[in-house]
Amino acid sequence: MSMGVPEIEDAKLLFIFGYNGADAHPIVARRIVKAKQKGAKLIVTDPRITESARIADMHLQLKGGSNMALINAIGNVIIAEGLADKKFVEDHTSGYEEYKAIVEKYTPEYAEPICHVSPDLIREAARAYAKAETSMILYGMGVCQFAQAVDVVKGLASLALLTGNFGGPNMGIGPVRGQNNVQGACDMGALPNCYSGYQSVTDDAVREKFEKAWGVPLSNKVGIPLTHVPHRVLEEKDEAKKIHAYYIFGEDPAQSDPDLAEIRETLDKIDFVIMQDIFMNKTGLHADVILPSTSWGEHDGIYSCCDRGFQRIRKAIEPKGDVKTDWEIISLISTAMGYPMNYKNTQEIWDEMRSLTPSFYGATYEKIEALGSIQWPCRDESMEDKGTPYLHKGGKFAHPDGRGKFFASEWRPPCEVESSEYPYSLSTVREVGHYSVRTMTGNCRALANLEDEPGWIQMSPADCEKLNVKEGDLIRVYSRRGSLITRVMPTERVKAGATYMTYQWWIGACNELTTPYLDPISNTPESKYCAINLEKIDDQASAEQFVKDSYESIRTNMGIDTAKKGV
């Protein structure tokens, strides 16, 4: 995020795009509600009526997969109506003319048949966004999980450039990252192309610095993105380039990745799979070795919040059983492989990382302790440097010329769209009670009381009527890649033709259906769009039995004790 999460409350206008805070992050949603109470204007762009959309001043209920067209149209209106911040554009940006040339054709009338949003509403939203004293954009997976994702992010950032909404408090653009510490994983270099602090692996000076510190030669080539793993296992002919071992921790690709049939085949074909997690999960069923590790309450460490804020986490209880912390397991494996690691605690690891990462160097344990949170960049160890609540102060950007770069792209439709054979679209979404792949929350009793297997498919009342199904009925859902059984949830909050499923259920696992198409830059899969069909099940009783038996069978395969269960 260019801003801090607390600033959300004080923005004069929130432009929420493909982000459903109430289900994904209730604590951020609370800030949105507070902003509204304080008088902020709310514009929500979402194909569903989310909780934020429900209380918004304007809801642009676009058709899924049309983000780029809508954003270009908003840029078009801002330029056409002379609402751009000309001084900011002149002093602090580059590429305006190229941007203008691309968005020129995206008049609201041009965008309407793509987005299904009325030209009047697009104009009204563009005017409000441009005219507000401070406008803040919040976006989520409704932007990122498309094959055209990075373009859309840059398009949103361009709206902020166009209106001078960078460089001050309570403005800017914020990806409200999907999962706890996903920001931290990226910050620490758990990406194929960078070390900690986004230092490039292809930069010789950076590489030499790390080689010197660690005393080993390091590759100068970008690694393999997670989502390319199936290809590198199933399609790669060159044995030397093929992936032979896969060490997975804190991740359940056999539940979370698209096209699960392909993932299972991948995991089974790899010579050796290590799974390191706190509970058994679907990936564990394909693992050769399982390393049990501690959960969040059982170890120390530092998380990065989505707003770049480092926060300390502390061990609350002693771990039970034969488990170790992730960092101890990694140290032991490294030592066994011939590179001894002898860290005594997480602070030693953090200090080593800081010493190699100039933009994080000032964020010491002591300072984080004293301040609660430090947002990077924080370059100096002295207490004077309290970090950076918002980026681009004074309109200064990270590009070598110090200017923010405009970007626009032509809209591209999703990779797999509805057809006569698969007439409905499916988007994967979140629900508040279950986090990510349910490894943790699926084991939480009270949450299972609220929602349990096989999960739901959200459908419009019109579609339910057409298929003659009602709330709670089991229904078969299938795509070109797989099929599953789940329950019907009729809701007026979705449009006819569009359906939504949460992705954590073991039985109603919607990633059996999703497509493996990726954004070419981020390599994030298009989880928000694929084509499906629905089939009413006449024999509900045997379908119920099937769900029950499948669940028991998964639990048995995972070694979860079900014998005592009386129901």
Next chain:
Amino acid sequence: MNYFVKGNPDLCIGCRTCMIGCVVAHEGEKIFQMNPWEYVFNPKLDIVKTATITIPVQCKHCENPACMNVCPVGAIEMIDNTVVVLHDKCIGCKTCMIACPYGAIDMVVASDGKKQLDNSDRIVANKCDLCIGREEGPACIQVCPTAALKLVTEEDVAVSVSNKRTAAAISLSQVKGS
């Protein structure tokens, strides 16, 4: 006057923390350590979502409660500004459930562990009791992350009515002479 919990749909985000808070308040924190089939999960409020509204629905603690008036065994009483179901007396006849115009009553397995003579489960009427006897007041209000719930008391009603009357007087004064 009986008290009641009022929700503000402008603040509610539909997270259902109130429902969990309700169960914990009545069953105790022990449920976090129990097997799911060993305790009764019986929230006394339910989040309702329509296209435009998200809000928990629970008992209004009516002044002339239909449920109390139709109960054939006198199992519903008013105690301390609260309409309460006495589970020991309840025979599970469902008359109150039908009579309640708010859908605020459902039937659940009695959570006190008491059984019928043949040892089968007792089914009783389940509804909000404003966490009667709980020092901190209704748990739903306390756990709500957006402070969307509020206990309405005589005083709140008096202030609200008084404010509305003042507003009405001002608006009436603006049309004098017409």
